[in-house]
Structure formats: structure tokens, C-alpha cells
Amino acid sequence: MNLRGPVRIAEAVLDVERYELLRDGERVPLERLPMELLILMASRSGQLVTRADIVKTLWGGSPFRDTDTSINTAIRKIRVAVGEDPEHPRNLLTVKGKGYRLEVVQIAVPDLPPIAPPPPVRVLVLPFRDRSESADLQGLCDALADETSANLGALNPDKVSMIARTTAARYRDTPRSIAEIAQELGLDYVIEGAVSCSEGRVRVLAQLVRCIDQAQIWAGAREAAAHGVLDIQRDLGMSLATELSPSLSEQQDRMLARRLPIDPSAHDAFLRGRYYWTRRVHFDAGFAAHHALSVEDFIRARGYFETAIERDPTYALGYVGLSNVYGATAAHGCYPSSQGYPRARETALRALELDDGLPEAHQALAGVYYFYDWDWRRAEEEFLEALRLNPNHAETSRLYARLLLVQGREAEGRAQFERAERADPLAFEGSRVFGLVQAGHYEEVAHSSLVAGNGERSPLVYQLLATAFEVQGHHEDAVEATAEALTRCGEFTRAESIRTIFRQSGYDAVLQWYLHDLVARGRRGYTSPLLFAEIYARLRNADEMYRWLDIALAERSPRMCELRTNPWFQRYRSTHRFREIEKRVGY
Structure with missing residues (x-):
């Protein structure tokens, strides 16, 4: 069942988009785990939800947790919250030895429908x-x-x-x-x-x-x-x-x-900076850094944003632009976090000081809390404030969805991606596929690519397809998707090199070539330690992977905040050592 609106469960009403449970119009407090379980069962109205389904969705299939006790406790809390008798339930039924079935889930319809306001x-x-x-x-x-x-x-x-x-x-x-x-x-x-x-x-x-x-x-x-x-x-x-x-x-x-700034030339400079910023930022950060895609657009954007502030030091959007560039250059592996995010924070706070009602400024500060501080609560507060000020801002919805998926709140994350889709229908394909990769739905990613065909898809889609294919062991498809992404970025020589190496020596040789390329780049200048951890994970070299993860932790590499949803580490997530690293990130 697609939960696009509120649904009625026993004496309660569940609103997934608002992440809210109501009884008699009053909000019922429910902890995250029971709420996520309730949303999962409501989305499968009338169908059996096995304990294995619940463990996979809520804990990623981890065998190292006492999931039975947690599930039993969550079920009891749900029954109390929706107004059921836990001893004699009518709606949330136990299927002995199998799981649970949530019955009588109905779309909530007001008794007296009000006159709906005209749609926007x-x-x-x-x-x-x-x-x-x-x-x-x-x-x-x-x-x-x-x-x-x-x-x-x-x-x-x-x-x-x-x-x-x-x-x-x-x-x-x-x-x-x-x-x-x-x-x-x-x-x-x-x-x-x-x-x-x-x-x-x-x-x-x-x-x-x-x-x-x-x-x-x-x-x-x-x-x-x-x-x-x-x-x-x-x-x-x-x-x-x-x-x-x-x-x-x-x-x-x-x-x-x-x-609008005082000086029109400041605004002209900001617009030019936004042009280069938007052209560069819509790449998968890991892919872009790994293949050393040009950062010239970031450099140009920064120059224009600096000009905007020079022309008008009170122009809040100019500081937002600088915050975006400082953060993104670190997230894309151009510089260490310590060189980017402190300045990203400083410029975001300056923008808010000038205009605390600017949604872009709240989003910029949320990015600092998310990628650098690993402070999920404060990041979420800023994302929500940005969306309150401008619900149509698709970029905020996309980034907020990533945070939700990292926290295991997949239903809410998907709702945010749908919200972004409504504001940006044609560009949403890349965002939707990114969400599927983060959530581990690799088969769905591959299937959607076959259904959609090539068309006018962006390089980002092919970057994500390459990831999904590799994780599933479809190496030839992964090579072709990688080469297509690079071709659409103008990296024709690199694309052909990858194809040639694969034809001659197989996929392990391609991964070794990636590693040698990273080592060579590391000698010439800064290279993110997380890139080395990822390539060693793909090569199944756990010792080197953990060594580089420790370095990335010490450096606060930005994409460590998405370690839990990073596809390259999925085979290691059930190990004690990896769980210890996750705890140090803040999971």
C-alpha cells in the first residue's frame, strides 16, 4: 500500500509524511523503532510481515542484536498507542511462529470534508x-x-x-x-x-x-x-x-x-556563480573524487561568490554560495574537511545573521551539521526550518532524505524524495536512484535502468548504476555504466582505458588500476582517505580498509556520515570492528 495520505488504525490516525500518530486529534508520542515498525506494517496492509522482514528493515539484517525482545516490546507499544487491548488485539494480529498482520487499515476521511483550497x-x-x-x-x-x-x-x-x-x-x-x-x-x-x-x-x-x-x-x-x-x-x-x-x-x-542585494553587480556575480555551482554539484561525490573529475567549476563559482560579497558585504545569498562551495569541495574530496567545513559554517552563520528567513542559509548550515559535525538532531532542525520557509526547495528535500535514510527512517526518506519529485519531476530520476542505492535496493536500480532505456539521463544516473551493478556482481554492466558516466563527463580516454583493462584482464584488474591511480594521485596532492577505504573494501582487503577508515575518522571525512548506507561496506557491517567504527561516527 502506498501511504500517500493519513490512514486509520483502530482508534488512531497515522500520517507518514508528518511522521505523526494521532488519537482524538491529540499527538500520541511513539519512539522511533515502534513508529518505523508501524509504518512498515501499515504499508503492507493485510499482508503478513515476518520477523525476518522486520529485522532486515529496522536493523539491516544484523544478527548481533537481541531483535526478538525489541520487536515484542515495539509491538506492545504500538498496540497501546493505537488503542488496542494488548491481550486481545483486533487490528494488529500475531501470526504464531511467522510474524504479524495489521488489519483494517483505512484511508482516513474527515466526517465533513471542508471546501478544499485551490491547488497551487x-x-x-x-x-x-x-x-x-x-x-x-x-x-x-x-x-x-x-x-x-x-x-x-x-x-x-x-x-x-x-x-x-x-x-x-x-x-x-x-x-x-x-x-x-x-x-x-x-x-x-x-x-x-x-x-x-x-x-x-x-x-x-x-x-x-x-x-x-x-x-x-x-x-x-x-x-x-x-x-x-x-x-x-x-x-x-x-x-x-x-x-x-x-x-x-x-x-x-x-x-x-x-x-536582492543593494548592488545589482553583486547579484550578477551571484547568478554566474550559481551557474557553475549547479553544473558541478550534481555528481556523486565518491565517484567524482575517485575519478578526479575537474573541480574547475567549483573554483569559478567561488570566485563569483567572492565577487558578489565584495560588491555588497550585506548580501546573504553570496555567503550561502560560499558556504556551499567550501562544504562541497571537502565532500567531493578536493580538500580535507578541516579546510572546508569551518569556513562553510562561518559563511552559513553570516548569511543567517544577515537574513534568518533565508531557506538556503538554513540548508547550508544543515549540511555542515550533517557532513562535518555528524549531529543528526541539529541537521534535521535546520532542514525542517528550510522546508518550512520554502516547501518547494527540492535540494533541501533531497539532502534531508539522505539523512533520514542514514538514520534508518526509510519510509520518511522516501516521502522526502517524493516531495522533491513533485517540485522537480525530470531531474528526480537521479535523486530517486541515489536513494535506492543508499537503501540497498540494487536490483530495483538495475531494473529501472533497463525499463527506462538510455535517453537523456545525466552522468549521475550512470555513476549510480555502476555501483548497483558492481555490488550485484554484474561486472561487465558496471564497466559499461562507468564508461558511459565518464564519457558524459568528457573523460573519453579514461572510459576507454577501463573498457580495455576489463576486456584483457577482468574486473579485479580494473579495481587494481583504480587503486594504483589513487596512490599516484596521493603522492601529488590531497586524496581523501575514505576513497582508499572504499577501494580496499571493493578488493576485499579488510586490514587496509580498516586502516584507512581509522584515518578517515580522525580526519572527519565528510562522507563518513553515510558510512551505514555506503554500498562498498555492506559485507562488513555485521562485524564487530565495523560496528565500533559506526559508533565512533555517532550511529
Whole structure:
């Protein structure tokens, strides 16, 4: 059963998305383990849930825990919480010697359904077109569309649902009409724009189009030198809001205005930085670091964010950009954590000091708590605050989902991935596959790849497919997926080398080649110790793996926070030594 809404169990109502159990409208406190077990059984309404299923889902199949006692205690707590008599249950039944069956699970329907508010209108900002003859403005065009989308998403999330930039990017220079795009994505409005440059002055034109009748609701032209890039975002937001409601409230007006800096050139620099940042950050960090994919985009992004702050030291989004770069360069293995995350924290806190209502700033601080401090509670608080401020921010939902999966809260994690999918339908494929890999559903990853075919999938999807294939022992498929990912990153020589080594000497030779490459890079400069631990795990060299894991722990390597869901270590998780390392991380 797909738990997309609240369900009724005995005298209680379970809301999975809110992670909440209610009786008579009052919240019933329930510990994490009983709640996860309740969600598992509710999702299999009427079906037998064996004890083996429960152990696999809640403890990863660990044979070293007293799971029988824990399960019995959790079942007793669930029965009390939903209002059942533990001695004579009616809904949560014990199947002797097998497991449990949760009966009579019904979708909760209010007695008197209220008049539902209209659903939020769905809006897509298409990539702005570059109409300059002498200057290359494509980066600015993409970033301007991205920032316009972010502004509108924060304006009124109850009334406006923005389709994310990664989906919009699929429609660059498309021959499809607005009507066709609207039908594919279920849109209500589309925003189109173009940027041109003449005699050193940048001119921005935009229009808001209603999809149902192709009517132009608003159009405007601005020059960037006269605060054009900033004003056009404000005008777009106000025009859309005015179309949705009789007036734009003063509170909404302030929410939009505070994202904008005093100096328009600072905003231009931020947009350019965001262009390079988004182009680089959507790679699997382990894969990117392992194959030494270029970090030039990170370097360019940092330069632009620094320029934005130089032009306007009070510009909160500029500090968010720097926090993202400092953290990501460490997470992607470019520098040690100690060189990245203290500065990521400092700049995130500075952004919050300037604007504590900025969702991106809360997300940036959550990333520090998650990847560097390994402080799950504070990270979750910041993720939730970011989502409260902007429920349409898909990046926050994706990263929060990763934290939930690390904590073993798979049902909640999947709900967050679904939330991200609604905000970013076309780009969600890579996020969904990442979640499946983290949760250990490797067969589902491989099956989805066969069903979907190649198409326009990103390098990230192939990186994740390569992982899923290798874990399952499908080495030829793993080689091809790795080569395809590298090819789509422009690493043609490396891709062909891997294919050649596999054809001549087999997969172990490929792994040895990876190891020699890491050793050589380690002599030239910094290389994350976690990369060595991962490759030794893949080579089944446990002693070297543990040696490098100890180094990674001492260094606080960022991806150690996802040790529990890292696929390369799955065969070692039941060992005492590995569990001791997990405890040191904070599990």
C-alpha cells in the first residue's frame, strides 16, 4: 500500500509524511523503532510481515542484536498507542511462529470534508535565451532563470508551485510549443526570457504566459545597468502574485525584496556563480573524487561568490554560495574537511545573521551539521526550518532524505524524495536512484535502468548504476555504466582505458588500476582517505580498509556520515570492528 495520505488504525490516525500518530486529534508520542515498525506494517496492509522482514528493515539484517525482545516490546507499544487491548488485539494480529498482520487499515476521511483550497498553480521558468552577438551570456541566462524560479518559489508556496531549474533545462531550444510543454508537466504558467548585450549594456526581456489560452499576462524589458536584473525578478514575482490574489501583501513583498542585494553587480556575480555551482554539484561525490573529475567549476563559482560579497558585504545569498562551495569541495574530496567545513559554517552563520528567513542559509548550515559535525538532531532542525520557509526547495528535500535514510527512517526518506519529485519531476530520476542505492535496493536500480532505456539521463544516473551493478556482481554492466558516466563527463580516454583493462584482464584488474591511480594521485596532492577505504573494501582487503577508515575518522571525512548506507561496506557491517567504527561516527 502506498501511504500517500493519513490512514486509520483502530482508534488512531497515522500520517507518514508528518511522521505523526494521532488519537482524538491529540499527538500520541511513539519512539522511533515502534513508529518505523508501524509504518512498515501499515504499508503492507493485510499482508503478513515476518520477523525476518522486520529485522532486515529496522536493523539491516544484523544478527548481533537481541531483535526478538525489541520487536515484542515495539509491538506492545504500538498496540497501546493505537488503542488496542494488548491481550486481545483486533487490528494488529500475531501470526504464531511467522510474524504479524495489521488489519483494517483505512484511508482516513474527515466526517465533513471542508471546501478544499485551490491547488497551487504550477509555474515553469524556461531557460532564458542568449541573443547577444558578441558576448557569451548563456551562463547568465541559465542562472537568471534559476534565480527567478527560486524567488517565486519562496514568495507564496501555498499558492505557487515552481518546477525546478533542472527540469526547465530539458526544454532549452526545444521545438515544443508552450501548450505541449504545459501538457507534459501540467503547467498553469510559463515564464520566458531573453538576454542581449549591446555596447556593454545587458538588456533583459521577459514575459509571463498563461498556458490555457497562451495569453500574455505581463511583459517587461530592463537593462541590467539600471538594476534591471534585480527589478525584472521583482516585477515577475509581483505580476504572478497579482494574478493569483487581489493584492500582494506587505509581508510577501518583504520576503521577495530581502533576497536582492543593494548592488545589482553583486547579484550578477551571484547568478554566474550559481551557474557553475549547479553544473558541478550534481555528481556523486565518491565517484567524482575517485575519478578526479575537474573541480574547475567549483573554483569559478567561488570566485563569483567572492565577487558578489565584495560588491555588497550585506548580501546573504553570496555567503550561502560560499558556504556551499567550501562544504562541497571537502565532500567531493578536493580538500580535507578541516579546510572546508569551518569556513562553510562561518559563511552559513553570516548569511543567517544577515537574513534568518533565508531557506538556503538554513540548508547550508544543515549540511555542515550533517557532513562535518555528524549531529543528526541539529541537521534535521535546520532542514525542517528550510522546508518550512520554502516547501518547494527540492535540494533541501533531497539532502534531508539522505539523512533520514542514514538514520534508518526509510519510509520518511522516501516521502522526502517524493516531495522533491513533485517540485522537480525530470531531474528526480537521479535523486530517486541515489536513494535506492543508499537503501540497498540494487536490483530495483538495475531494473529501472533497463525499463527506462538510455535517453537523456545525466552522468549521475550512470555513476549510480555502476555501483548497483558492481555490488550485484554484474561486472561487465558496471564497466559499461562507468564508461558511459565518464564519457558524459568528457573523460573519453579514461572510459576507454577501463573498457580495455576489463576486456584483457577482468574486473579485479580494473579495481587494481583504480587503486594504483589513487596512490599516484596521493603522492601529488590531497586524496581523501575514505576513497582508499572504499577501494580496499571493493578488493576485499579488510586490514587496509580498516586502516584507512581509522584515518578517515580522525580526519572527519565528510562522507563518513553515510558510512551505514555506503554500498562498498555492506559485507562488513555485521562485524564487530565495523560496528565500533559506526559508533565512533555517532550511529
